[in-house]
Amino acid sequence: MNYIDLKDKSEAELLAMLKEKKLELFTLNAKQKTMQLTNTSELRVAKKDIARIQTALTAARAK
Structure with a gap:
């Protein structure tokens, strides 16, 4: 997973991905x-x- 792939996603998608990755961890x-x-x-x-x-979430919220 690259940052370039993430920066185009919406905040809701990023939050869902974050929850999924934290569960995986x-x-x-x-x-x-x-x-x-x-x-x-x-x-x-x-x-x-x-x-x-x-x-990516921080960058999306700063916009």
Whole structure:
């Protein structure tokens, strides 16, 4: 997911994506705690996606 893809989306779409990614991060954290997560880099990717979405939200609200 790139910022370029996100900046064209509406605020409602971004909020929905943010909620989805936060849920994904929660499940990944739970899997890591129970030693079920094999690819730990997924955590980093999810966190970065959340940051990108939040950046796009801030930019959308500033307009």
